Amino acid sequence: MNDIITNNERRKNDDRRIEEPVIYDNKLIAEIESLQIAFAETTEKLIKDVKRQDKIMARSDKRQQKEYDELQKKLKEVNELSKEIEDTQKEVIFTMGAIGESRSRETGNHVKRVAEYSKLFALYYGLSEEDAELLKQVSPMHDIGKVAIPDSVLNKPGRLNFDERLIMNSHAQIGYEMLKHSNRKLLKMAATVAYEHHENWDGKGYPRGLKGEEIHIYGRITALADVFDALGSERVYKKAWSNEKIFELFREEKGKQFDPKLIDIFFEHVDEFIEIRVSLNDFLE
Ligand SMILES: [Fe+2]
Numbered sequence: 001m002n003d004i005i006t007n008n009e010r011r012k013n014d015d016r017r018i019e020e021p022v023i024y025d026n027k028l029i030a031e032i033e034s035l036q037i038a039f040a041e042t043t044e045k046l047i048k049d050v051k052r053q054d055k056i057m058a059r060s061d062k063r064q065q066k067e068y069d070e071l072q073k074k075l076k077e078v079n080e081l082s083k084e085i086e087d088t089q090k091e092v093i094f095t096m097g098a099i100g101e102s103r104s105r106e107t108g109n110h111v112k113r114v115a116e117y118s119k120l121f122a123l124y125y126g127l128s129e130e131d132a133e134l135l136k137q138v139s140p141m142h143d144i145g146k147v148a149i150p151d152s153v154l155n156k157p158g159r160l161n162f163d164e165r166l167i168m169n170s171h172a173q174i175g176y177e178m179l180k181h182s183n184r185k186l187l188k189m190a191a192t193v194a195y196e197h198h199e200n201w202d203g204k205g206y207p208r209g210l211k212g213e214e215i216h217i218y219g220r221i222t223a224l225a226d227v228f229d230a231l232g233s234e235r236v237y238k239k240a241w242s243n244e245k246i247f248e249l250f251r252e253e254k255g256k257q258f259d260p261k262l263i264d265i266f267f268e269h270v271d272e273f274i275e276i277r278v279s280l281n282d283f284l285e
C-alpha cells in the first residue's frame, strides 16, 4: 500500500517534473518569439522610416538643386545683361568721341591713340589695371564739346583771334555740361575728362584754373596724351612736329602746363609711346 502510494506519488511527482519544464520552456520560447516578432516589426518600421526619410531628402535635394540651377541661370542672364549695358556705354562713348574729333577733321585714330597713351600713363603712374582701363574708355571723349563749336572757328586754317579763342575754349565746359547729368560711372568720368583736359598744372589753364592735384589724374593724363598726339600729327593749320621739338616743349612745360611726374614717365618710357603712335598711324586707315 505504502508502495502503491509511494509509486503513485512518485508518478505524480515525475509527471510534474516532466510537465513543469515543458510549460516553462514553451513560455520562454513564446516570449522570445514574441520579442523576435516585435524586434522584427520595429526593425522593419525603422527601415521603412529611414527609406521614407531618404526619399524625402532626395526629393528636397532635387528641389534645392532645381532652385539652385534656376538661380544660376538667372544670375547668368543678369551678368550678360550688365555686360551688354557696359559694352553699349563703351561704344556710345567711343562713338561720341569720334564724332567730336571728326568735326575738327581729326582722324578716328587720334582718339584711339589718346586712349592707348592714357592707359599707359595711368599704369606707370600707379593706377590699378581697372582704373587705367576706365581711363582708356573715357579719354576719347575729351573733345566731345567741339560738336557745339561753329565750323568757321573749329576749322579755321590760320590763328584764332581773341574772341574765336574764347569760343574754341568753351568746348571743355560744353563737354562737361553734356555729360554731367549721367549717374553712370563711365559717363561721369568722361564728364570729368572733358571738363579738365585743358587745365594746367600751374593753374593757368581753363575753364576753372585748377592747380596741381586739384586736377583729376584722368584730366592731367588726357591733357598730356592729347597734346603729344596733336603735336605729332598733321592738322589743317600745321605740319606734324618732330619728336625733338615735342620733347623740348615737354621739358619746358614740366611743372607748368603738365604734371611733372607724368613728364618723367613719358621720358622713361618714350619708346612705348612712340610704338603706339606707329602701330596706330593715320596712313593705315
Ligand atoms: Fe580739347
Ligand SMILES: [Fe+2]
Residues within 6 Å of the ligand: 110, 142, 143, 226, 230
Ligand atoms: Fe584731341
